[in-house]
Amino acid sequence: MRGGGTIGAMSDPRVYFAAERTLLAWIRTGLTIMGLGFVVARFGLFLAVLTAATPDHRLPQVHWHSSALGIALVLVGAASILGALVNHRAHVGVLPPEDVPHEALHSLAAWVAGAVALTGFLLAAYLAVS
Numbered sequence: 001m002r003g004g005g006t007i008g009a010m011s012d013p014r015v016y017f018a019a020e021r022t023l024l025a026w027i028r029t030g031l032t033i034m035g036l037g038f039v040v041a042r043f044g045l046f047l048a049v050l051t052a053a054t055p056d057h058r059l060p061q062v063h064w065h066s067s068a069l070g071i072a073l074v075l076v077g078a079a080s081i082l083g084a085l086v087n088h089r090a091h092v093g094v095l096p097p098e099d100v101p102h103e104a105l106h107s108l109a110a111w112v113a114g115a116v117a118l119t120g121f122l123l124a125a126y127l128a129v130s
Contacts, residue, residue: 011098019091023109026084027116033077034120041070041127071127078120085113 044066089110092100100106 013099013101016092016095016100019088019095020109023084023088023113027081027109027113030077030081030084030120031116033080034074034123035077037070037073037075037077038123038127039070040073041067043070067127071124074120074124074127078117078124081113081120082117085110085117088113 044063047066048063
């Protein structure tokens with residue numbers, strides 16, 4: 001029993017599931033930051049189109065500022081997911097084997113986190129070249 005008896009005498013998968021929920025929360029947070037970065041990066045394009053549509057062209061051309069900030073936000077979001085994945089794997093790696101449930105798709109959340117982080121880095125590269 002945890003907390004008073006013999007350590008490891010009883011399985012407690014709640015610790016593992018709490019780690020999974022924390023990883024999924026970081027994935028949501030990273031996706032939100034990446035989405036905000038994409039919107040910020042494309043806002044400069046919107047301003048450029050708006051400037052071209054006005055007859056006197058008085059709006060400033062700041063397309064690269066918003067692109068740089070947007071790319072930075074996408075990279076921060078992807079890096080936060082990647083960091084959460086590394087932290088999750090380190091935490092799960094030190095759990096006793098009886099606390100880790102045996103399920104068919106044991107590391108599905110980790111694979112999703114890796115895929116989303118990779119997609120974020122690819123999105124940042126796309127925004128940088130477009």
